[in-house]
Amino acid sequence: MFGPASLRAERDRLMLAILAAVGALYRSRHPMIPQHWTMPLMHGLTPILSTVTASFLASFVEVVEAFTIVLAVGVTRSWRPALTGAALALALLAALVLVFGPLLALVPITVLQFVVGVLLILFGMRWLRKAILRSAGVIALHDEEQAFSRETAALQRQAADRRADYLAAVASFKAVLLEGVEVVFIVIAVGAAHGQTLYAGLGALAAFVLVMLIGLAVHRPLARVPENSLKFMVGLMLTSFGVFWTGEGLGAEWPGEDLALLAIFVVIAAASFAIVRWLRGTYPAATQGVAR
DSSP states (O other): OOOHHHHHHHHHHHHHHHHHHHHHHHHHHOTTSOHHHHOOGGGOSHHHHHHHHHHHHHHHHHHHHHHHHHHHHHHHTOHHHHHHHHHHHHHHHHHHHHHHTGGGGGSOHHHHHHHHHHHHHHHHHHHHHHHHHHHHTSSOOOOHHHHHHHHHHHHHHTTTSTTHHHHHHHHHHHHHHHHHHHHHHHHHHHHHTTTOHHHHHHHHHHHHHHHHHHHHHHOSOOTTSOHHHHHHHHHHHHHHHHHHHHHHHTTOOOTTGGGHHHHHHHHHHHHHHHHHHHHHHHOOSOOOSOOO
């Protein structure tokens, strides 16, 4: 009758049908975007899951850091400047996406893959470098509790200033804008090169909703989030995407097509963990304090 293999096959076919329907709806609302950019589903779910995972994890880290500052502003001063600054930053980010997002449809796909690939390598290596150094103890881990305390102390020193509400709103605005710019870049970068911006956006949205729900429930910084482990994973994924898409932009044909992305990830991960072990032997004493 129906064995485990046939049930898995039916499940995968159902998921592909749902994703195809979502992609068709997306294309119907964005007719300027070529079809071959938007739904590369015939290659399987691997690239889609990779895109969603990378976008979710990267966005989760950035939203946690922005939430810490907004929470500090709201608790120390008031929620009005905190939410006002955050809302203005989100509006500006949305405007940037609306203005520059459609322009990507005008760029040849190979050029887009190469440019985005190089940028992802640079961006991913920056995350990976910090995560490796923190894992090895060369620089300190980022502590959301201490970052919250530091921001709270700075806001309390400004309490007597007549511009206190303005300064609080600016602090919230800057935090959301700076972290949000990284989220927007990651969503566009990991999604655009293979036409999966919709899935990348859904991953980022899921991260935002999850952080907000947890933050509103506990009403304190999310200090127990394994931030460096997440950054390590995100750095590996972004760098892997970068290598893969740079190769595609140059016309390379990867063995196994999209499955080559997993092999690239494994190679970069193995090299990164080897560097961590080497650094731990070179710098045996872990650094104390809070990293910026």
